[in-house]
Amino acid sequence: MSNIFEMRDVSFRHHPGTPTVLDHFDLEIEEGSRSAILGANGAGKTTMFYTLTGVYKPVEGEVLFRGEPLEYTREGLTRVRSDVSVVLQNPDEQMFCSLVEEDVAFGPLNLGIDRDEIEVRIDKALRDVRMSEFRTRPLQQLSGGQRKRVAIAGALAVDPKVLIMDEPTAGLDPQASMEVMELAEKLHLRGVTVLISTHDVDLAYGWADTVNVIRNGRKVFSGTSEEFYGNNEDVHLCGLLSPSTFNMNREISSLRGIPEQPCPRNVCSFLAKFGKGSHRPGRVFCVPYSEGDISSAYEEATRDAGDSARIGVYGSDARFALGGRKVDFYFDGIDSCFTEAVLGRDTVLFYDEIFGSTIREQAETLKAFGSDVVMEVVQ
Amino acid sequence: MTQHVLEADHVSFSYSRKGPKVLNDVDLRIGKGVKTAILGANGAGKSTLFGVLNALKKPDEGRVLYQGEPISYKHRDIIRMRSEVSILFQNPNDMLFKPYVEQDVAYGPENLRLPRDEVERRVDDALFAVGMSEFRKSPTMKLSYGQRKRVTLAGVLAMKPQVLIMDEPTAGLDPQMAYEVMEIAEQLHRTGVTVIMSSHDTDLTYSWADEIHVMQHGRCVYSGAPEPFYSDKAAVYLAGLLPPKTFLMNDALSGLGASTREPFPKTQTQMSAKIAANPGGSFGTLYIHKVDADTDLNELVSEHGLGDIRTGIYGLSARRAQDRSLARVDYMYNGPENCTMNCMAGRDALLLCDPLMVDSARNSADFINASGYGDIRVEILN
Numbered sequence: 089m090s091n092i093f094e095m096r097d098v099s100f101r102h103h104p105g106t107p108t109v110l111d112h113f114d115l116e117i118e119e120g121s122r123s124a125i126l127g128a129n130g131a132g133k134t135t136m137f138y139t140l141t142g143v144y145k146p147v148e149g150e151v152l153f154r155g156e157p158l159e160y161t162r163e164g165l166t167r168v169r170s171d172v173s174v175v176l177q178n179p180d181e182q183m184f185c186s187l188v189e190e191d192v193a194f195g196p197l198n199l200g201i202d203r204d205e206i207e208v209r210i211d212k213a214l215r216d217v218r219m220s221e222f223r224t225r226p227l228q229q230l231s232g233g234q235r236k237r238v239a240i241a242g243a244l245a246v247d248p249k250v251l252i253m254d255e256p257t258a259g260l261d262p263q264a265s266m267e268v269m270e271l272a273e274k275l276h277l278r279g280v281t282v283l284i285s286t287h288d289v290d291l292a293y294g295w296a297d298t299v300n301v302i303r304n305g306r307k308v309f310s311g312t313s314e315e316f317y318g319n320n321e322d323v324h325l326c327g328l329l330s331p332s333t334f335n336m337n338r339e340i341s342s343l344r345g346i347p348e349q350p351c352p353r354n355v356c357s358f359l360a361k362f363g364k365g366s367h368r369p370g371r372v373f374c375v376p377y378s379e380g381d382i383s384s385a386y387e388e389a390t391r392d393a394g395d396s397a398r399i400g401v402y403g404s405d406a407r408f409a410l411g412g413r414k415v416d417f418y419f420d421g422i423d424s425c426f427t428e429a430v431l432g433r434d435t436v437l438f439y440d441e442i443f444g445s446t447i448r449e450q451a452e453t454l455k456a457f458g459s460d461v462v463m464e465v466v467q
Numbered sequence: 468m469t470q471h472v473l474e475a476d477h478v479s480f481s482y483s484r485k486g487p488k489v490l491n492d493v494d495l496r497i498g499k500g501v502k503t504a505i506l507g508a509n510g511a512g513k514s515t516l517f518g519v520l521n522a523l524k525k526p527d528e529g530r531v532l533y534q535g536e537p538i539s540y541k542h543r544d545i546i547r548m549r550s551e552v553s554i555l556f557q558n559p560n561d562m563l564f565k566p567y568v569e570q571d572v573a574y575g576p577e578n579l580r581l582p583r584d585e586v587e588r589r590v591d592d593a594l595f596a597v598g599m600s601e602f603r604k605s606p607t608m609k610l611s612y613g614q615r616k617r618v619t620l621a622g623v624l625a626m627k628p629q630v631l632i633m634d635e636p637t638a639g640l641d642p643q644m645a646y647e648v649m650e651i652a653e654q655l656h657r658t659g660v661t662v663i664m665s666s667h668d669t670d671l672t673y674s675w676a677d678e679i680h681v682m683q684h685g686r687c688v689y690s691g692a693p694e695p696f697y698s699d700k701a702a703v704y705l706a707g708l709l710p711p712k713t714f715l716m717n718d719a720l721s722g723l724g725a726s727t728r729e730p731f732p733k734t735q736t737q738m739s740a741k742i743a744a745n746p747g748g749s750f751g752t753l754y755i756h757k758v759d760a761d762t763d764l765n766e767l768v769s770e771h772g773l774g775d776i777r778t779g780i781y782g783l784s785a786r787r788a789q790d791r792s793l794a795r796v797d798y799m800y801n802g803p804e805n806c807t808m809n810c811m812a813g814r815d816a817l818l819l820c821d822p823l824m825v826d827s828a829r830n831s832a833d834f835i836n837a838s839g840y841g842d843i844r845v846e847i848l849n
Contacts, residue, residue: 128641129613177612177639232557233509258639259557261508261667262709287641290670290712329642329800332670332712332735339736339808343743355715362742363720418704427715431722 090155092250092281093117093140098149100139109135111305112149117283122276124292125285127302128327133285134177136302137252142168170199173248177255179232179239188214188230188238189223195246206245213241216271216404218264233260240268250281257288266419269295270403277442293317293331294353301326314351333358350456356426360459363430370429371462372451373397375406376441382409386438389466393436400425402447403440410438426450429461470499471535472630472661473520473552475687478529480519489515491685492529497663502656504672504693505665507682508707513665514557516682517632520663521554550579553628557635559615563607568599568618571607575626586625593621595790596651596783598644613640620648624655631655633664637671646800649675654783657823673697673711674734681706694731713738730838736804736831740811744840751810752844753832757822760787764794764819771848773817779806781828782821789819803828810843811835 095115101108109132117123125133138144140151142158142165151158153168173195176182185191189210196206214220217237227235236259243251253272257265269291272282286292292299293313301309301316303326309316317323317330333353340362341348352358373393375385390399399414400421401407407418417424421437428435439447447463454461474497480490489512497503497520505513518524519531522538522545530537533548553575556562565571569590576586594600597617602610607618616639623631633652637645649671652662666672672679673693681689681696683706689696697703697710698718710718713732720742721728732738754776756767760783768774779802780789789796796819798805806816810832820828825847832843 129639129644130611231510255639259509259635259667261707262669263704263707264509265667266709287639287645289642324799327641327643329646336735336739336742339739339811340743343739343745343812355712355719358716359719359723363723367723416700419709427719431719 090119091116091152092119092154094152094155095136095140095146096149096152098139098146098151100135100144100146108147109305110139110146113139113305113307115140115300115307116310117281118298119281120276120279121281122272122295122297123281123283124296124299125283125302126289126292126299126326126328127285131302131327132305133302134254135305137174137254137283137285141172141174141252170246171249173243173246173251175236175239175243175251175253175256177258179235182239182242183227183235186226186228188219188225188227191227191238192241192245195242199246209245209247210241213244214238215408216244217241218267218404233264236260237264237268240271244271244275248280250283251275252283254285255287256284257286257291263419265291267404273446274403274440274442277445289328290331290333293334301328303327313353337361352457354423356423356430356450357453357457359427360430360454360457367432369454369459369461370431370433370435371464372425372429372447373434373436374444374447374463374465375436375438376444376465376467377403377406377409377438378441379405382406382413382438385466386410386413389436389438392464392466393434397434397436398425398428399436399438400428401438403443405440406438422447422450426454426461430454430459471496472499472533473497473663474532474535475516475519475526476530476532478519478526478531480515480524480526487685489685490519490526493682493685493687494529495680495687495690497661497680498678500656500659500661502652502675502677503661503663504676504679505663505682506669506672506679506706506708507665511682511707512685513682514634517554517634517663517665521552521632522548523554550626551628552630552632553623553626554632555620555623555634555636557638559612559619562619562622563615566606566608568594568605568607568610569603571618572621572625575622579626589625589627590621593625594618595787596624597621598647613644616640617644620651624651628660630661630663633662635666636664637666637668643800645671650782653827654821654824657827669708669711670713673713681708683707717741730834732834734804734831736808736811737834739808740831740835740840741838743811744838745811746839746841748841749813750841750843751813751815752846753806753810753829754815754817754846754848755820755825755828756817756848757825758785758788758819759822760784761791762788764788764792764796766792767819768794768817771817776815776817777806777809778817778819779803780819782824784821785819785824804831807831807835807843811841 098113100110127133192210219237256268276282299313317334352361373389375389398416400417402421425435425437451463475493475495478493481488507513572590576589597620599617636648679693697714732741777797779798780796781802806818809816829845832845835841
């Protein structure tokens with residue numbers, strides 16, 4: 089894969105004579121990857137995002153987008169920004185309109201997309217962030233968490249190739265955070281490159297392929313989470329703490345005298361590694377959903393799985409289609425249903441069709457932890 | 468009998484006459500000295516509840532009681548109450564009034580008409596507690612979000628309140644700062660302050676709070692210990708929450724018959740100890756040495772011949788002492804948990820601890836011993 093973004097030896101300071109905020113910074117972001125940016129408050133994460141998208145111009149070094157150096161002209165920057173969406177930490181900094189729907193339409197309008205298409209995109213984007221009912225509401229009547237979701241809808245509406253989110257879950261309640269991460273995963277599967285900065289090391293651990301760690305304006309690490317957290321000294325110096333799942337695996341493996349690898353990154357893998365007894369794993373009845381009525385699929389799958397089977401959902405389309413039907417795991421459906429299966433219970437998982445590969449990947453991962461969960465796809 | 472420090476007695480509140488009830492018949496009681504968490508989805512009414520509890524907002528219906536007495540909303544009474552009940556808002560920009568850090572932190576104590584040197588001392592202590600001593604003379608405008616958040620926390624600490632309400636105190640803070648804020652909350656609890664906090668981080672509140680109150684669409688739908696609430700999956704879902712990871716894992720493991728559901732592990736260390744319980748094994752000793760702010764840690768460690776074991780620090784005076792003597796410690800964060808884990812693995816560990824924090828420091832070791840997951844000797848050295 090090629091790099092969609094690259095920073096080569098980039099330094100940046102706000103004014104001549106002030107301290108450098110980015111200091112000989114190198115970065116490579118692979119196209120289609122899931123990257124987390126970690127670092128203490130004030131390490132330079134936000135400045136790095138601004139430099140990446142051409143808002144700030146480096147005083148030294150260069151930024152490359154699709155292999156070409158950024159041009160700091162109106163045309164050059166428009167080219168980058170029509171492909172790259174940024175969701176800022178504080179949603180108020182990027183809201184210009186008074187109504188929710190106007191704000192979501194702002195990006196697509198600027199790209200010259202026609203009105204009908206924009207309507208469709210607003211609908212879709214607001215549904216993805218569960219804000220449809222607020223469509224004609226004034227932004228100032230919304231809570232901080234709701235405004236954040238509108239900002240994310242605005243970013244989705246431009247159909248970006250790269251999505252950069254600065255602390256996307258800060259201030260959001262747990263369910264809304266899950267939905268944001270689900271959206272990030274959906275975009276990843278559509279080929280979008282997703283970059284997220286976060287202080288939630290547990291969240292990043294469960295999601296990112298690559299972590300880039302920033303300290304005092306320098307990139308000090310790029311690689312897998314496990315390589316980074318394996319070195320306590322570095323974690324400490326960077327203002328971070330290791331994720332609890334990582335720590336517990338380390339502690340329990342050492343106490344039991346078993347290898348630390350493979351490292352579980354979510355609850356179902358953790359249980360597969362440490363909790364499995366002699367029983368057979370359960371089956372996951374997988375129901376992909378694309379469009380239309382879900383009733384018959386719901387009835388069939390729940391009948392096949394039996395009354396005691398817990399039901400989970402993953403993805404906004406499937407969640408919307410299920411409406412008021414009985415569901416046990418409305419959020420985090422993949423991890424929850426696979427946890428059930430590891431525990432030996434059958435379960436049903438409804439999901440947006442696109443997540444099929446995520447689910448197969450999860451089943452494969454569990455095999456590596458010794459739990460052979462059976463996936464039965466119900467069409 | 469528990470004394471209640473704050474009570475909402477069937478409180479309703481709307482922002483405008485015809486507007487929706489942001490608080491709808493909220494009835495809850497906060498016990499004196501009880502570590503209390505207020506949970507709920509975005510827009511559930513948590514921040515409004517805090518405003519009502521602190522007399523910033525007057526209920527349309529019902530009443531609020533402080534120390535058993537209804538709030539009178541007379542200017543003089545409110546001033547007195549606010550000198551005892553402090554609130555830390557989620558957004559620090561709502562709270563910074565003065566151009567320089569030290570002025571801002573001194574603002575509250577000055578209003579209490581304290582002598583100058585007492586104000587100085589409080590500013591000094593509060594800024595140290597939040598790790599912002601070196602920014603004392605800085606303009607608040609120049610600080611980052613996380614730094615401002617810490618300055619506002621210093622401002623409320625300097626008031627020495629009896630009740631501290633914190634709205635999302637760790638949101639936007641990096642993991643180490645978030646940990647420090649939780650340590651400060653524990654320290655305040657140990658000095659007798661009633662700490663109430665809201666947070667979206669259910670893992671964090673689960674490891675800290677004794678009692679939770681769950682808000683949903685302006686109503687308080689649950690008050691009590693966290694476990695019964697998290698056991699009710701439908702209620703958790705309707706409240707916009709998710710169960711803490713530790714709770715989920717423990718539940719699942721007990722579902723496998725690998726262990727019983729109770730006792731509930733609340734921290735990472737307790738969870739690891741439960742999973743890798745080893746009753747017949749050999750365990751290390753957890754040495755706890757109480758230290759004052761001016762203890763020379765290097766001297767202390769060599770004096771006890773403890774230089775070769777893993778060392779952690781915990782609590783305010785220990786941090787101060789570490790800062791002054793620049794002693795090398797292995798665990799600046801999560802000291803008690805990391806030291807306890809060493810003992811589980813058969814290694815002795817030393818915890819340099821604020822005298823007020825000893826009970827908190829040995830909490831996980833006591834949990835492990837009482838549950839039969841291990842046998843860690845805890846020795847208080849002084």
